[in-house]
Amino acid sequence: MFPSDPDVLVIGAGCAGIAAARELALRGRTCVVLEAGPRVGGRAWTESDSLGAPFDHGASWLHQADENPLTPFAHALGLAPIDHDRFRERRLFAQGRLAPREERHAFAAAEDAFWTAIDAAARDGAADRPASDAAPRGGPWDATVAHWEGAQICAAELTRMSLHDVAATALDGPNLIMRTGVGGLVARLAEGLPIRLDARVDRLRWGARGVSAEGAFGSITARAAIVTVSTGVLAAGGIAFDPPLPAETQAAIHALPLGLLTKIAFRADHPDAPDMPPFVSLRRAVEHDGDRPMSWISRLFGDPLMIAFCGGARAWEMAGDARRAEAEARAEAAKVFGARAAAALGPATVTRWAEDPLFRGAYSHAVPGAQAARTTLARPLDDGRLCFAGEACHPRFAATVAGAWLSGVEAARAIP
Numbered sequence: 001m002f003p004s005d006p007d008v009l010v011i012g013a014g015c016a017g018i019a020a021a022r023e024l025a026l027r028g029r030t031c032v033v034l035e036a037g038p039r040v041g042g043r044a045w046t047e048s049d050s051l052g053a054p055f056d057h058g059a060s061w062l063h064q065a066d067e068n069p070l071t072p073f074a075h076a077l078g079l080a081p082i083d084h085d086r087f088r089e090r091r092l093f094a095q096g097r098l099a100p101r102e103e104r105h106a107f108a109a110a111e112d113a114f115w116t117a118i119d120a121a122a123r124d125g126a127a128d129r130p131a132s133d134a135a136p137r138g139g140p141w142d143a144t145v146a147h148w149e150g151a152q153i154c155a156a157e158l159t160r161m162s163l164h165d166v167a168a169t170a171l172d173g174p175n176l177i178m179r180t181g182v183g184g185l186v187a188r189l190a191e192g193l194p195i196r197l198d199a200r201v202d203r204l205r206w207g208a209r210g211v212s213a214e215g216a217f218g219s220i221t222a223r224a225a226i227v228t229v230s231t232g233v234l235a236a237g238g239i240a241f242d243p244p245l246p247a248e249t250q251a252a253i254h255a256l257p258l259g260l261l262t263k264i265a266f267r268a269d270h271p272d273a274p275d276m277p278p279f280v281s282l283r284r285a286v287e288h289d290g291d292r293p294m295s296w297i298s299r300l301f302g303d304p305l306m307i308a309f310c311g312g313a314r315a316w317e318m319a320g321d322a323r324r325a326e327a328e329a330r331a332e333a334a335k336v337f338g339a340r341a342a343a344a345l346g347p348a349t350v351t352r353w354a355e356d357p358l359f360r361g362a363y364s365h366a367v368p369g370a371q372a373a374r375t376t377l378a379r380p381l382d383d384g385r386l387c388f389a390g391e392a393c394h395p396r397f398a399a400t401v402a403g404a405w406l407s408g409v410e411a412a413r414a415i416p
């Protein structure tokens with residue numbers, strides 16, 4: 001199944017690696033994908049076992065579905081994706097009831113004002129600065145919206161993010177979900193590819209004679225390599241490059257740190273469990289828990305799951321301590337939905353993206369002043385013998401499966 005003398009090595013079998021391998025095959029190139037973990041998909045991972053219903057540890061939505069390269073695959077494979085935005089209006093719930101119309105409109109207006117201010121500031125020609133500098137302040141919803149768009153969506157505080165990068169990577173349009181999860185879709189797309197699991201690359205030697213990957217599996221050489229591991233892994237020295245990477249590539253890696261988004265998923269099939277559409281009462285949570293609330297989703301596709309999302313600094317504070325994360329989510333559920341509903345929550349699964357040495361976080365953001373870092377990282381080295389791909393490398397769809405996929409395709413095309 002694995003070519004003994006491949007043209008290209010692909011490091012990592014997440015979305016970017018799978019896209020690269022498929023594109024290489026289309027172009028008549030042989031490749032071997034070396035994946036350190038025991039499964040494909042990387043940060044697109046849907047698990048069915050622990051909670052008895054599909055649970056996306058990582059990606060759940062195909063954002064901006066009309067431009068998302070994975071949308072046609074989801075349809076072609078018959079996965080019946082549905083438009084999640086039909087719930088958008090109803091995201092402001094409290095105690096299972098729809099928030100008053102004026103509250104919903106106030107939240108939507110504050111969201112629009114936020115993006116209008118970010119876009120205007122990014123276009124004003126001034127030097128890059130933290131996105132927080134441009135965010136509206138003082139209005140009753142401004143702190144909630146800033147927390148929502150920053151920590152809960154971008155997985156980091158706006159103070160740590162490049163204004164230009166936030167503006168360039170903002171997504172709009174339909175968000176699709178599917179019962180198989182995004183992980184199920186990506187696993188289907190990996191079928192039949194030459195992927196070697198449990199093959200962690202520790203060292204990559206690159207130069208005029210080709211590229212050699214070394215690890216406990218041995219050594220394998222090809223004419224070129226596409227490295228798709230996260231910037232968290234790269235920054236932590238997860239792969240030793242010999243010779244070292246150019247200074248500007250290293251600087252780009254460090255300018256694209258991973259934020260953190262932790263999900264705490266509860267089995268909730270007791271009759272007292274809250275039964276609500278997604279995006280529950282950020283506003284109520286702000287009132288109860290200060291300015292760093294979790295947001296909640298429940299009963300997607302009717303499954304008995306309630307999932308708390310916790311992003312940014314609060315998620316980093318809880319990293320490595322699943323018990324604390326679960327306890328904080330239960331306490332917040334009690335305040336937001338009531339004690340009976342919280343008591344009805346069953347066992348929990350807490351995601352571990354920060355602790356896992358194969359990821360070291362959720363997805364990337366550019367630090368202020370580093371809006372060009374994604375393009376720098378995506379630039380092929382050594383006449384295309386060494387390329388980087390992955391969500392961090394896409395200047396438009398960064399932080400998403402779409403960006404990872406597109407960057408994998410582009411890297412495969414850059415191989416001479």
Ligand SMILES: Cc1cc2nc3c(=O)[nH]c(=O)nc-3n(C[C@H](O)[C@H](O)[C@H](O)COP(=O)(O)OP(=O)(O)OC[C@H]3O[C@@H](n4cnc5c(N)ncnc54)[C@H](O)[C@@H]3O)c2cc1C
Nearest residue numbers: 012014015016036042043059060061201390391400401404
């Ligand atoms: C909680 C969470 C929620 C998200 N929600 C969404 C969402 O709703 N929609 C969306 O579009 N995106 C979402 N994302 C982001 C999306 O999942 C990622 O952008 C995308 O999956 C990244 O793909 P990738 O191929 O760039 O990297 P990865 O998926 O990280 O793939 C890299 C692979 O490299 C492997 N690897 C690491 N080190 C080595 C090594 N030394 N040798 C060999 N292999 C190695 C890893 O095991 C991994 O499989 C979410 C992510 C998280 C964590």
